[in-house]
Amino acid sequence: MRIAEYRLTRFQFARDRVIGDSQVRIEHAHMAALELISDTGLVGLGFVPSLFNALPSLAEIDRLFRVEIWPGLEGQEPAALVHRIRRPRGGNIRGASLPFAEGIDQALWDLTAKQIDLPLWKLLGGTKKRVKAYASGLDYHLSDDDFCALFEHARAIGYTAFKIKVGHPDIERDLHRLALLTKTVGKAEAIMIDANEGWSPQDAVRRLNIINKAGYDILWVEDPILRYDFEGLKMVRAGCPFTLVNSGEYFGASDKLRLIEARGTDMINVHGHVSEVMRIGWIAAEQGIPVSLGNSFLEIGVNMAIALPEVEWLEYSFQNFDHLVEQPIEIRDGYAYAPERPGHGLVLSETARRDHAIPDVLAAEELPPAPVNTRLPH
Structure with a gap:
């Protein structure tokens, strides 16, 4: 062929x-x-x-x-x-x-x-049929009402884990959003936060400790500081033992490898490039570093998430792309399911x-x- x-x-x-x-x-x-x-x-x-x-x-x-x-x-x-x-x-x-x-x-x-x-996830070596999905709001610019409506809907349809955007200059706004989230969804299996490199290392440690002392149990903080500041990332890890640092989103494969070798992160973040994700996944598995599957276009990353042993979570952000394909990836009750169709499972509509x-x-x-x-x- x-x-x-x-x-x-x-x-x-x-x-x-x-x-x-x-x-x-x-x-x-x-x-x-x-x-x-x-x-x-x-x-x-x-x-x-x-x-x-x-x-x-x-x-x-x-x-x-x-x-x-x-x-x-x-x-x-x-x-x-x-x-x-x-x-x-x-x-x-x-x-x-x-x-x-x-x-x-x-x-x-x-x-x-x-x-x-074969379904792609089987070709890549996957054996399980589903992976846990967390509801991610991409919500920094939403009003409080729209923020609550989005996460209330996510909770109502079965999500038990949620990620919100932080990094506002005023820490009180970040605390306010966390309060709104917990009030809206109740007791969550996991809460994650994403600062998108909004902080310095010292500021990240200070702010994360304030969040922790306010009673919020955060599973991971994503990209708290600049991506290449490996020493700063290690400072954040040492200063915040109550949460995990999740980084690597903005890197290609070679820089993800350097980040792993520098021990600058507790988790490595990957996205939708199949070959690159699998290569990094193999390295992470050897190092015992968890992998999170971030946003991938139309959740094509479910194939890699299911195939890699270190992936526990896949990000879902309620973006309106489903009309582009004949049959989107199935997500229900807080899980993304592996398509049984040959290939990665998506066909242009x-x-x-x-x-x-x-x-x-x-x-x-x-x-x-x-x-x-x-x-x-x-």
Whole structure:
């Protein structure tokens, strides 16, 4: 089986709520779907998201893909590419003009698993059928009422673990949000907080101790300080033995390895790049370091979460992307379930391709309204 064609579809729409943290605010969604098509008719799907800015027009995306990426894929066997190790030297250490890498990786793994008629999580070695999911609000910019409504809904549909954004300049605001959360959800199995590098090491220790003394039992604090400050991360670990430090979100594989070697974190955070997640997962398993599966596009990361022995939690953030695929990953009663379908389990929706594709760049005021989020009450 060889790669014979590709297809790109561009999407751009308003989000159903403002998402963000102490550093960023995001109101719109931008992504492209990449489909790699084999000479046998199988289709591998990957996603090319742009978190902050609109992607260029479909014609320009296609031009860049055809010039920069396609020569290395056309006629190749997907299974021969997913484990290929490059020898990066000099000028060949460079990224593509657009963030194609993760989507290519997803599409290649999807095709490889479909070729042997296996769900991706089984191909990756998974044996369990589900992983615990925690409700993550991306809630920093929500009003108190909207914050409570989101987490009340999460609790009502079975979530028992919750992560909120902290890092406000005023510690009282962070304490206020924690009070609202505990009042809304009652006794939680776990509460996590995410500062998105909002603190210095000394400030992180001070603030985390204030939170702890206020009676909040925090399972982990995510990215409390700057990512490269390994000594500062060790200071936070030593000064806050009552919680875990979860870091690595902003790193590629090589820097995640350095973070592990420096003992700068109690947990390593990974996302949606299949090959990279598995490589880091193997290293973490040897070191006995837990892995958390952060947000991945349309929860494609459930495949890796189920396959890796060190993963106990998968993040779910109620983002309204489900309309893009025929059948989203099943999440119920606080668990994400492994799809039994061949490949990673996601197929681009023909309705989305027909009704929601936006080939040309639109200004914010021209965007269509947010698609209905079927995971939230409306």
